[in-house]
Amino acid sequence: MSSFLEVSHVRANIEQYHILHDISFHVPKGEVTVLLGRNGAGKTTTLRSIMGLTPVIAGEITFKGEKIRNQKPHLIANRGIGYVPEDQGIFHDLTVGENMRVAMKKENEETKERMDWILDLFPDLKKFWNKPGGQLSGGQKQMLAISRAYVNDNELLLIDEPSKGLAPIVVEKVMDSIHQMKERTTILLVEQNFMMASGIGDRFYIIDDGQTVQQGQMNELKQDGVLLQKYLGIS
C-alpha cells in the first residue's frame, strides 16, 4: 500500500521547550496507524505539527507526495485532513446541528449521506440536535467531535485520545465507530488505552521523549511483553 502521510525527522518546540526531537513515521492509505507512548512523550504535539498548529523547526511532512510542513491549518484541512483534538474542540455556544454545519465544507448528496450514516451511528446526536454543544456529556462531545471530522470527505483523520475520560461503555461505542470509519478512510490515532488501540490499529509507532523509538505491526506488539513493559508500562 502507498504511504500518503510521511513524517520524517520532525523537530518542534513549544515556546522554549524542545518537545519533538526526531519523529519519523509513515501512514499507509487505508490503514489505522497508532501512535503510542507515555504521557508527555509528544504524541499530541506530533498531530498538532501535522495540522500546522505547532510550528515545525526541522524535518519534513508530506501528504500525498506534497509538502505540507508549516502550512496554515486551514490549507492543510482543505487538503482533506480532518482533526479531532484531545479536548474535542466543541463550540459550546453552537448547537449540535450548528457544530456539524460549521464543520461541513460543502453540502451535497455525499455529505448528506455521510451525515445520515453518522446520525445512525450516534443516535444521541440526532436526539440532541438543537442542544448547545456545551451541555452535552463527555461521551456525546467526543461523538460530536469525531462526527465533525468525518462529515467531510476527508482522506485522513487525525484522532487524539478519543477514549480519554470516558466511561468504558462509551469507549466501546467510540471504538466501534472508529472501526466502522476504518472501512472508509485512513486514520492516524493517538491513544493511551492500549486495549482500544490494539483492537483498532494495523500498525503502531511508539514515541518516547519526542522520538519514534519502535514501530511494527500491531499484532506483533500484542505478543511483545518486553516492549509493552518498557515503553507503555503494561505488564
Added chain:
Amino acid sequence: MNLAQVEKSTWVYVAISFLLFVVPFIATGRSVQFLIIQIFVFGIFAMSYDLLLGYTGIISFGHVMFFGVGAYSTAVLFDRFDPTMLTFALAIIISGVIAGIVSLIVGVLTLRLKSHFYAMLTLALAGLFLVGAEKWRKLTGGSDGFTFGLPDILRDSFALYIVSALSLVLIFFGLRRMTKSPFGKVLVAIRENESRTESLGYQVLHYKVIVSVVSGIVASYSGVLYILSLRFVDTSVFATDLTIDVLLMTIIGGVGTLIGPIIGASLIEFAHHWLSDLSDVHWIFERWIILYGTIFILIVVFFPKGIVGTLVDRFYKWRARRT
C-alpha cells in the same frame, strides 16, 4: 419564504418594531423624542460593537473613531454643501467608505495577531483622529466645533425619529440575519476556539476582517444619525468615553445577543438622562456617575452574562427542569 418556519422570536421583534413607529404619536414632546432618538443611535452603535466583541471575540478600544468619522463626514458635508437629502445620502456613502477603508487597514494589519493588538491599534488610531480633529480647525472647527443646517424634512423631530427608528429596525434585522447565517456561526466558532475553527478549514483572518469592516460601517452610520440629532459637531465625537459607554451598553445588555446592546443603550441613556434631572430633588443626583456606577456593579453581580444573556440562560434552565 415559508412563514411557518420563521422563529417565534422574529415575530416578537417584528411586533416591537411596529410599536416603535407608534411611540412618536404618544410621546409627542421634543425632549422625549430626542431621548429615544439617542437610544436608537447608541443602540445601532452598540450593535456594531457587539458584532466585534460578542460574536467574534474582538476587543476594540477605539470603536469611537468610526462613529466620529460618520459624525464629521455628515457635519462637514452639510456645512460645505446645500443641506439636501442628496447631501445626506452622500454623507452616508462617504462616511461608510472611510470607515470601511480604515477598518480594513486596521483589520489586515492586526487581526492576524492576538486580539490585544487590535485593541491597542484602534485605541491609538482613535487618539490620532481626536488630535487630527482638534488640529485641523479649518475643516472641523477644533474643540469649539460648528453648527450646520439640515434638509427641511430632517429638521422635524418626528421625521428624524422615523429615520432613526427605521435605521435601527433595518440594521437589527440585517445583522440578526447575518449572525444566524452560516457566516455568523463561523464567527461564534472563531470567538470560542480560533485554532479549532482554522483546523476545520476556515481562513479565520478573512472572517475577522469582514466583521471589522461591517462593524466599522455600521458604527459610522450611527455617527451620521447622532450628528443629525444634535445639528452641532465638536471633537467629543472622538472621545474615548464613548467607546467605554458603548462597551458598557454591550456588556450590560448582554454580549452576543444584538438585542442586548439595544437594551443596554436604553438603560444607560435613560439612567444618564433621569439621574441628571434628579439633581433638583437631592444634591446626591448631581453626582449621578456614582449611582450610575452602583447600578453597573449591581447588574454585573446579578446578571453576569448581561441582562439578555442571563435571562436567556435562566429560561433554558427553567425549561430543562420542566422537561
